Amino acid sequence: MANVEESRDQDYISVDHMALKSWVTEVFCKLGVPREDADVTADVLVAADLRGIESHGVARLGRYTSRLMKGLISPVANPVIVRETSSTALVDGNNGLGQPVAMWAMQLAIDKAREVGSGTVAVRNSNHYGIAGYYAMMALEHDMIGMSLTNSSPLVVPTGGRKAVIGTNPIAVAIPAGKERPWVLDMATSVVPRGKLEVYARKNKPMPLGWAVDETGQPTTDAQRVLDALTARLGGGILPLGGTALFSGYKGYNLSVMVDLLCGVLPGSNWGPKVDEPVDGKLVPSRVGHFFWALRVDAFRPIDEFKQEMDDYIRMLKESPKAEGEDRIWVAGEKEWELQEEYSREGVPLYYKVVETLRGIGQEVGLPFDAMVLGAGHSTGMA
Amino acid sequence: MANVEESRDQDYISVDHMALKSWVTEVFCKLGVPREDADVTADVLVAADLRGIESHGVARLGRYTSRLMKGLISPVANPVIVRETSSTALVDGNNGLGQPVAMWAMQLAIDKAREVGSGTVAVRNSNHYGIAGYYAMMALEHDMIGMSLTNSSPLVVPTGGRKAVIGTNPIAVAIPAGKERPWVLDMATSVVPRGKLEVYARKNKPMPLGWAVDETGQPTTDAQRVLDALTARLGGGILPLGGTALFSGYKGYNLSVMVDLLCGVLPGSNWGPKVDEPVDGKLVPSRVGHFFWALRVDAFRPIDEFKQEMDDYIRMLKESPKAEGEDRIWVAGEKEWELQEEYSREGVPLYYKVVETLRGIGQEVGLPFDAMVLGAGHSTGMA
Numbered sequence: 001m002a003n004v005e006e007s008r009d010q011d012y013i014s015v016d017h018m019a020l021k022s023w024v025t026e027v028f029c030k031l032g033v034p035r036e037d038a039d040v041t042a043d044v045l046v047a048a049d050l051r052g053i054e055s056h057g058v059a060r061l062g063r064y065t066s067r068l069m070k071g072l073i074s075p076v077a078n079p080v081i082v083r084e085t086s087s088t089a090l091v092d093g094n095n096g097l098g099q100p101v102a103m104w105a106m107q108l109a110i111d112k113a114r115e116v117g118s119g120t121v122a123v124r125n126s127n128h129y130g131i132a133g134y135y136a137m138m139a140l141e142h143d144m145i146g147m148s149l150t151n152s153s154p155l156v157v158p159t160g161g162r163k164a165v166i167g168t169n170p171i172a173v174a175i176p177a178g179k180e181r182p183w184v185l186d187m188a189t190s191v192v193p194r195g196k197l198e199v200y201a202r203k204n205k206p207m208p209l210g211w212a213v214d215e216t217g218q219p220t221t222d223a224q225r226v227l228d229a230l231t232a233r234l235g236g237g238i239l240p241l242g243g244t245a246l247f248s249g250y251k252g253y254n255l256s257v258m259v260d261l262l263c264g265v266l267p268g269s270n271w272g273p274k275v276d277e278p279v280d281g282k283l284v285p286s287r288v289g290h291f292f293w294a295l296r297v298d299a300f301r302p303i304d305e306f307k308q309e310m311d312d313y314i315r316m317l318k319e320s321p322k323a324e325g326e327d328r329i330w331v332a333g334e335k336e337w338e339l340q341e342e343y344s345r346e347g348v349p350l351y352y353k354v355v356e357t358l359r360g361i362g363q364e365v366g367l368p369f370d371a372m373v374l375g376a377g378h379s380t381g382m383a
Numbered sequence: 384m385a386n387v388e389e390s391r392d393q394d395y396i397s398v399d400h401m402a403l404k405s406w407v408t409e410v411f412c413k414l415g416v417p418r419e420d421a422d423v424t425a426d427v428l429v430a431a432d433l434r435g436i437e438s439h440g441v442a443r444l445g446r447y448t449s450r451l452m453k454g455l456i457s458p459v460a461n462p463v464i465v466r467e468t469s470s471t472a473l474v475d476g477n478n479g480l481g482q483p484v485a486m487w488a489m490q491l492a493i494d495k496a497r498e499v500g501s502g503t504v505a506v507r508n509s510n511h512y513g514i515a516g517y518y519a520m521m522a523l524e525h526d527m528i529g530m531s532l533t534n535s536s537p538l539v540v541p542t543g544g545r546k547a548v549i550g551t552n553p554i555a556v557a558i559p560a561g562k563e564r565p566w567v568l569d570m571a572t573s574v575v576p577r578g579k580l581e582v583y584a585r586k587n588k589p590m591p592l593g594w595a596v597d598e599t600g601q602p603t604t605d606a607q608r609v610l611d612a613l614t615a616r617l618g619g620g621i622l623p624l625g626g627t628a629l630f631s632g633y634k635g636y637n638l639s640v641m642v643d644l645l646c647g648v649l650p651g652s653n654w655g656p657k658v659d660e661p662v663d664g665k666l667v668p669s670r671v672g673h674f675f676w677a678l679r680v681d682a683f684r685p686i687d688e689f690k691q692e693m694d695d696y697i698r699m700l701k702e703s704p705k706a707e708g709e710d711r712i713w714v715a716g717e718k719e720w721e722l723q724e725e726y727s728r729e730g731v732p733l734y735y736k737v738v739e740t741l742r743g744i745g746q747e748v749g750l751p752f753d754a755m756v757l758g759a760g761h762s763t764g765m766a
């Protein structure tokens with residue numbers, strides 16, 4: 001999360017998440033997206049900001065709107081089942097917005113799990129779907145375990161390579177608990193997200209050695225150089241989880257490939273360097289793929305017994321002895337739940353440059369951001 | 384793999400893998416294991432050595448035989464289905480050897496996938512099952528994708544902690560290809576395996592900072608200190624994949640927890656620090672759990688089309704530009720396939736100390752190792 005290195009007090013503007021979501025919904029509606037789909041897409045984007053994952057929140061709105069305006073994403077999502085068994089389905093997203101397509105596909109996985117214990121759905125021909133964890137968490141209210149994977153544009157260099165040919169391809173898994181909050185993992189398979197490099201580049205600070213490599217494949221501390229070379233597809237990029245070979249970076253590299261094989265090759269989507277690759281210098285539809293999986297807990301154990309033991313597990317982690325200098329062991333998703341509660345109550349902090357971008361989008365589509373979001377009552381102005 | 388730092392020429396003895404497997408089978412039979420189960424268990428152990436994963440091969444035989452002799456593992460595996468849906472099952476391993484229990488459970492997952500597209504089987508009350516990849520690879524001949532997870536004794540320290548409360552809990556995934564070899568990931572979720580620390584301890588060499596922490600939770604280069612503290616359960620241990628927080632070690636920590644939740648909590652097995660925890664100073668059955676998953680490829684795409692695109696993917700990786708100083712990008716499983724071919728042909732190298740241990744076991748059960756394995760014809764003597 002970029003906020004770690006930013007000075008939130010000065011550079012962030014706090015907005016009401018409901019007002020923000022309404023405005024984002026209206027923006028999508030203006031661009032021809034049916035209200036129901038606009039609502040889903042806005043909900044996923046704002047959920048990211050609420051959970052502190054600002055790299056995947058409304059900061060990305062411009063990417064969606066410009067692609068909708070250019071006809072690169074179909075405004076009306078029309079996912080269809082191409083092949084099906086009682087526990088699996090292949091879905092074609094028909095180039096709709098990733099969020100409504102993904103929500104529909106994960107719901108299908110949940111429905112199948114309700115019937116036969118587990119449901120696995122792979123999706124082709126889709127678009128960026130926001131935070132992977134959103135869809136995994138859909139399983140929670142059904143007392144199911146959920147998993148959500150997606151592939152993404154090439155930013156990550158395989159171990160031994162010097163070119164980014166795989167994505168930051170995230171893995172998200174959500175598991176229900178009882179009195180404790182659900183356990184929710186939502187992680188990129190790279191050592192850090194691209195946003196982290198952007199923070200170092202903005203501040204002109206050397207980044208830690210082991211996050212990225214330059215065009216020759218050597219580790220570098222120059223974040224701007226890596227970002228420039230990535231944009232120009234010259235080579236270099238982010239290292240996979242684990243970083244260099246000494247720390248088993250090949251494991252992160254292969255986790256990224258695993259996600260790509262399940263999301264790209266299995267459903268017949270784009271994969272590897274083909275994701276978001278311009279054709280004749282022009283942008284074309286992303287054709288990314290997703291992979292969803294839902295598993296009924298009570299196919300294995302009574303749900304109450306399971307949830308109680310999940311609580312025991314989570315408490316075991318929290319109560320485990322701390323390293324000297326540390327006062328807390330975090331459980332997956334815990335930071336995000338805490339931020340979600342805080343930001344729901346006190347407003348979502350948006351980086352001032354993000355607010356500038358949103359103002360621009362608002363002007364373009366005729367939905368003034370300041371009047372509709374900042375003037376929406378409580379939680380406005382500087383944080 | 385420990386062999387990286389060892390001098391193979393001097394310290395290894397090459398043996399015929401068929402002779403080795405026969406001898407291991409006989410050892411298990413002597414201890415009351417039915418021949419069929421003995422054969423399976425020997426096959427999984429020798430497969431690890433053939434694939435170069437010596438930490439999980441016959442070097443571990445003593446652990447199995449001593450537990451069988453002490454009555455801590457039931458010699459007759461009798462796995463039973465406790466709960467079942469058309470796509471899922473909970474299996475009780477009844478404290479049998481992990482290998483025959485796991486093979487039976489993975490076969491059940493494959494059978495379910497054949498019927499309904501996917502099969503998910505969680506196992507409780509089992510024992511150490513050897514290499515995770517063995518069971519994932521069982522899916523390949525059925526043109527399915529296979530996954531195999533297991534939890535294991537606590538060796539890994541969660542981010543922010545100073546005590547090993549989670550295992551090296553591996554993730555294995557096997558995906559069929561066409562002309563290329565299948566893609567097989569088999570990785571511990573720790574930054575390195577325990578065996579790697581043992582190599583540095585044996586050589587009295589400082590290990591890289593970022594592999595392990597001492598009893599206070601601080602990174603250390605002293606491998607022997609970490610191993611001693613782990614054995615005495617004093618604290619400290621191996622770091623999760625990613626290492627320290629700077630390199631996103633919390634991702635590896637949470638991947639390890641994910642495996643533990645699916646293998647431990649879901650089926651109702653032991654988990655976390657309870658795995659292999661002595662009771663009143665005495666060893667008790669491990670009660671580890673496993674998790675298997677099989678997915679029919681042709682539920683999503685025609686198998687030939689899929690395999691061809693897997694080949695394209697694998698070639699994309701291999702042909703991707705190399706970092707300066709690197710001449711190869713490895714594909715998951717490729718090293719293991721190459722070793723398997725070499726060692727099948729020319730003999731499996733066993734570390735001389737492992738051979739000493741095997742001789743001891745042979746004397747104990749009345750099956751002389753030298754006569755039955757080293758004297759078995761070709762590929763004997765020093766490598």
